[in-house]
Amino acid sequence: MTRRERDEHEAYDRPRRRGSRPRTKERPDYDDAAVAQVVTIDRGRYTLDLDGGPVTAMKSRPLGRQGVVVGDEVRVVGDLSGRDGTLARIVEVLPRRTVLRRTADDDEALERVVVANADQLVIVQALADPPPRAGLIDRCLVAAYDAGIEPLVCFTKADLGSPEEMLTLLDPLDVRVVVTHRGGDLDELRTLLRDRTSVLVGHSGVGKSTLVNALVPQAARATSHVNEVTGRGRHTSTSAQLLRLPFPGSIIDTPGIRSFGLRHVETDHIIRAFDDLDAVARDCPRGCTHLAEEPECALDVAIAAGELPRARVESFRRILSSRSLATDY
Ligand SMILES: Nc1nc2c(ncn2[C@@H]2O[C@H](COP(=O)(O)OP(=O)(O)OP(=O)(O)O)[C@@H](O)[C@H]2O)c(=O)[nH]1
Ligand SMILES: [Zn+2]
Known part of the structure; x- marks a missing residue:
């Protein structure tokens, strides 16, 4: 808190x-x-x-x-x-077990709590149409690690593209990944959602509604129907919505959240999600940012000594750097 x-x-x-x-x-x-x-x-x-x-x-x-x-x-x-x-x-x-937050705008210091008590962040990305965006996945990972929520990357539309490149990119981070396609078997995803409260994030067109409707047949989520007269959505609420799964567990769909302002995130919170890196970084000089340009970062010492895989440290640094990337996806 x-x-x-x-x-x-x-x-x-x-x-x-x-x-x-x-x-x-x-x-x-x-x-x-x-x-x-x-x-x-x-x-x-x-x-x-x-x-x-x-x-x-x-x-x-x-x-x-x-x-x-x-x-x-x-x-x-x-x-x-x-x-x-x-x-x-x-x-x-009641006291919150977790809070997923975003900085309202990267130019503002204001942070907003997006949802409370989630224990899994499902980052939904299509493998094609629209193509996956590694930078966006990185930023969502940072938001999850910051919140102490376990990330799960869900690649959709596997009928249109191969996950290989993305799997290679995520492999050094040990992120759990599931690959789906419309009409396909969702049992693996169901297993990963079981007994948890999972927040789904993903930008328009990635197939999030298709997934939600397949997982919760009675959900019939109000779609982004635009009223031609007013130009506004018929259902203007952009609130997240919690849905009970037909087995133990819930999902929270977040139509209004397509990116995360990450101004509020501290490096310490992210490295905590990586036990091995966290242990090594205790030997860093005070105030070390752990980024590549740090002259005395203990992560580099550990790579040189063969104690940490270079790919893992580089991937960690990539997600750290994603905090300052543009947020308009
Ligand atoms: N080929 C293919 N198309 C898919 C798949 N999943 C969803 N689609 C299509 O992709 C389009 C977008 O799917 P939606 O489920 O509406 O995506 P969304 O992420 O909810 O997008 P918004 O409703 O705009 O927020 C639709 O035309 C779907 O039929 C898939 O696995 N394969
Ligand atoms: Zn360091």
Whole structure:
């Protein structure tokens, strides 16, 4: 948790009860409130999954400006029936296990939490039409490592192109990869999604909706249908959406997120994902960036001594450098 987030949590005012009922000492008032998970957000309305059923809710006042994002587990009170026209109230956000963030724009310092509590980032890229973009994969890897979320690269449209070149590129990083094609067998992917909460990212046309629809047949995701009169999408929400898989596990589709601003990412967070490199880098001079131009980086010493594969260090440096690449894909 960052300091800013901690502050947000601490600044959050506990609700005050009216009347004279005695308050239990130090005990939050909402400890016995129902716990639900945020599945999507649309114009200030939160759709929650409460015991498998949808409930619409709004943020309660005491939450103030604290962010509530898809994947958050929240305590909720009020009308929990889920009936049309009912509105429950979110009174507390439970501590997040992970947060996937992006810098809102690379020119800004503002960071936004994209989704909470995911444990896998699925980077969806087509092998052709559109062609894969190594730089984009690198940037998504950085976002995943920064968040402490395990990455999985999913190459789609294997009927149109070969994965060889991309597999070679990713091999030194030990990233898990799965290759799919429309109408093909998705069992390997299903196994990798099982028992996890996976966020899917990928830019337009890579076949993400095709995958989601195959994995969650009842999803019928609102597609980016553009209204010819207004020029705006019929469903203007660009919120992520959490979908339960027909086996244990969930996926979070993120239509609005096609790139990651990475200004906020620190080198330390990325190298932590690579135990072998992290161990060696302890011998680096203070403030070492571990990039190729560092004169005394311990990673180079280890390569020279045959203790680290050069390809792995070079791949690590490539993803580090991807932080400062252009973000318009
Ligand atoms: N040849 C081939 N085409 C595919 C495959 N998967 C998806 N497509 C096609 O690629 C196009 C884009 O697929 P979508 O699933 O809509 O892609 P998306 O990533 O959701 O794109 P947006 O809806 O724009 O966000 C569609 O015409 C699909 O039919 C595949 O494995 N092979
Ligand atoms: Zn170093």
